[in-house]
Amino acid sequence: MSDCCLTAPPRFSVTPEDIIYVNLGDAIILNCQAEGTPTPEILWYKDANPVEPSATIGIFNDGTELRISNIRHEDIGDYTCIARNGEGQISHTARVIIAGELPLGETNVTIPCPSKEVCMSGGAVIMVPPTNQTKLEGEKVQFSCEAKALPGNVTVKWYREGVYVKEVAALETRVTIRRDGSLIVNPVSADDSGQYMCEVTNGIGDPQSASAFLNVEYPAKVTFTPTVQYLPFRLAGVVQCYIKANPPLQYVTWTKDKRLLEPYQTKDIVIMNNGSLLFTRVSKERLGPKDRQAQWRCWCVSPLVFTVEPDSLYQRKVGETVEMHCDAQEAEGTQKPNIQWQRRDGSPLQRNRVRANGGNITIEGLRRTDFGFYQCVASNEVATIVTATQLVVEGTQPHAPYNVTANATEFAVTLSWLPGYSGGPDYKQEYTIWYREAGVSEWSTIPVTPSGSTQVTINRLSPATTYEFQVVGKNALGDGMLSKVITVRTLDVGITRTLPSPVSEKDFPRSPEDACMFYGPGPKPGIPRNLTVTEIPNGFLLTWQSPLERSHLIQYYTIKYRTDGPWKTLNKGQIRPEDTSYLVKNLVGGRTYYFRVLANSVRSYESSEEIKYSVPARVKHKAITAGVVGGILFFIVAIILSVCAVKICNKRKRRKQEKGNDPRNLLIT
CATH class of the missing domain: 2.60.40.10 (Immunoglobulins)
Known part of the structure; x- marks a missing residue:
């Protein structure tokens, strides 16, 4: 094989x-x-x-x-x-x-394809974006903008500060857009500095864009030279120096009568950051022809003066008319002043109710919103002067309280504020607090007591919760304007604070019965109410009322107390939800106790308000007296028992002796 x-x-x-x-x-x-x-x-x-x-x-x-x-x-x-x-x-x-756009910065903005079979093309993508550049005036600058797309018929447009470069008259003859998408400006001028943006598209998806900044540097130059400048006599004045420079100018040289002027060695003259000369007090000796690459003259003239000034205070009622007068006189040889009225807070004047005649102003049909400070401003080429007056409109609802501040604890927030105008001397102002949890649409209201008080504490709030508060005043005419909303977060039960009412979990040691309970996020029961301590013949009775809300979540109650030290648990066993009282037999007379009742759910709890109870000193004296009386009684009883015991023993002894001398006993023997 x-x-x-x-x-x-x-x-x-x-x-x-x-x-x-x-x-x-x-x-x-x-x-x-x-x-x-x-x-x-x-x-x-x-x-x-x-x-x-x-x-x-x-x-x-x-x-x-x-x-x-x-x-x-x-x-x-x-x-x-x-x-x-x-x-x-x-x-x-x-x-x-x-398939889509190039993300701008860190943001991904894309146009997804419905399917890979259908999406057979992609939008234009900038592969080489433009970059920031710095050039000297007269040089050439080129911004790149290379793009890819499928299909590749990419159109590139360039914009300067949002305007198409071909429509910017100052750039029209110096700008070129090349076939590869790059932008050329040749030569650059001082006014070309700014943001340049290229935009690419091939008709698929939204156009894609990228930007770069052009910084054009040039030497310092004087842009405007007035032949005469006026300064107010015996007041502060400025000799303007109109300079343009990039980078910003480092120093400016001034001459007076063709001699170098040294402001740092001259009293009452300072060179400002923009190169202008500041005369802190204008005098004729300080002035004369001055030049900085050009020459002009400074004239010392008397400043404007008010010949008619408004009263310091105008008081009118709602619906009435007020007329405020103002006029100013210019120095000889200077322009007549322009006089205008304005509100000091910057609010616009209601033109449909305001008439101006020279330096006088008339406001008709006064309203609450017309209340405030007004300024008469007179100005000409020499100086600007201002005088102010206050307009008080009586017979209105209260103005909004202001400077609202808050101090939060775990279960309460204390608000304080400054009152707004009450509406007139004949009107008494009362306050109402509007509050709600952040994110909740409905507001709750609490009247402030005593009437006219500018501080209040809102209790029974949830810990570690953000609340919004507003204060509104009210008089006989109705509710006024609401204050600005102030946002406050109550303290967490785990946060240590300096106030004498800690409700931290670690300050509430658990009893053996609830040592295994887990306190964490979960539904909270309502807040126990009206905790009181009453002395009764056999001790002290703590009573409270069940919560108005979410009482069905209560598994048991716990009573916490303290004197000078940390919180301790008073009850030995769990108090059933249906029980709302607890008897304490032993409290030390003359000592002050603090109590809270905790309503415990499966995973959380809510605490009642802390109450303070001082045990009367007579309780201590009563205990001492009872002890003394008891001791005396015990001593008397002991003596009586001792006497009785002696008598019984003597009686038994006599009986034995008598029994021994009986003749019948002798015969028997």
Whole structure:
């Protein structure tokens, strides 16, 4: 018998699809398996170059699988699988194409294909985006924008600050868009700095874009030289220096009467960051012709002055009209001032109710919103001056409270605020608190007591919960404006705080009965109510009321107490849900106790408000008196029993003696 060796050339049993559509950031596996004798070797090539394994590309399972994770631009292309042995070689090529857009920055925005059979083309993808560049004025700049697509009829458009470059008049004669999509600006000018964006499309999907910034540097230059500048006499004034420079100017040289001016050695003159001269107090001695590559004159003139000023306060009622007067006088040889009225808070004037006549202003049909400060502003080329007045509108609902602050504990939040205008001296203001849990649509309200108080504590809140609060004032005319919403989060029961009412889980040691309970996320029962302590003949009775809500979740109650130290458990066993009282027999007289009742569910609990109870000192004295009286009584009883015992013993002894002297006993003997 002789051996027979059979051989066979390679043939593919599994190959990847001819075209594979992917999205940037995806992961794919190209599977290529071949049969033959001897077993074929599998090799992988990308665009005619061997595939080099990397952090995102790997070859596995004896070369049959090419895995690519987190696909990037450079991973797009043709992948060829080659199977070879001693009998021959075969190959198969798969093309990997992006189906959709290129992500901008870190965001993936893609247009998925409904199926690989239907999606036979891909949108344009920017392969080489433009990059930020810095050029000197007069140089040439070129921004690249290389794109690929299937089909490859790519259209490239360039925009500067959102405007098509062909429509920018300043660029029209200096800009060129090349066939490869790149943008050329030659030469660049100082005004060409800005954001440039290229947009590519082949009609499939949305256009893709990428941006870059052009920074044009140029030497400092004077852009405007006024022949005369006016400064206000005996006030501060600025000699403007209109300079343009990139990078920003480092220093400016000033001359006066063709001599170098040294502001740092001159009193009352400072060079500002923009190169202008600041005169902290203008005097005629400081001024004269000055030049900086050009010459102009500075004149010292008297500033504007108000000849008519508004009253410091105007008080009117709702619906009435107010007229405020203002006028100013310019210096000789200067322009007449422009006088305008404005609100100090920046709010616009209601033009349909406001009339201006020169420097006077009239507001008709006054409303609550007209309340505030107003400014009369007079200005000309020399100076700008301002005077202010306050307008008070009476007979309105209260204005919104402001400066609302909050202090949170685990189960309560204390709010304080500053009152808004009450509506007039004849109106008394009361407050109401609006609050709700964050994310809940309905508001709850609590009136503030005592009336007129600007501080209140809202109790029975849940720990580690975010709440929203607003304060609203009210007078005889109705509700006023709500304050700004303030968001407050109550403390977690595990957070240590300095207030004397800790409700931390670790401050509430568990009794043996609930030592195995797990306190974690879960439905909470309601809050026990109206915890009180009452002294009765045989001790002290703690009573409370069941929660108004979720009382069906209660498994048992626990009573916690403390004096000067940590919280301790008062009850030895669990208190049943239907029981709402507990008798304490021994409390030390003259000592202060703090109590809480915990309503426990299966996985959580809620605590009542903490109450304080001071045990009367007479309880201690009563116990001492009872002890003394008991001791005396015990001593008396002991004496009586001792006397009785002695008498009984003596009586028995006499009986024995009498029995021994009886003659009948002698005869018998």
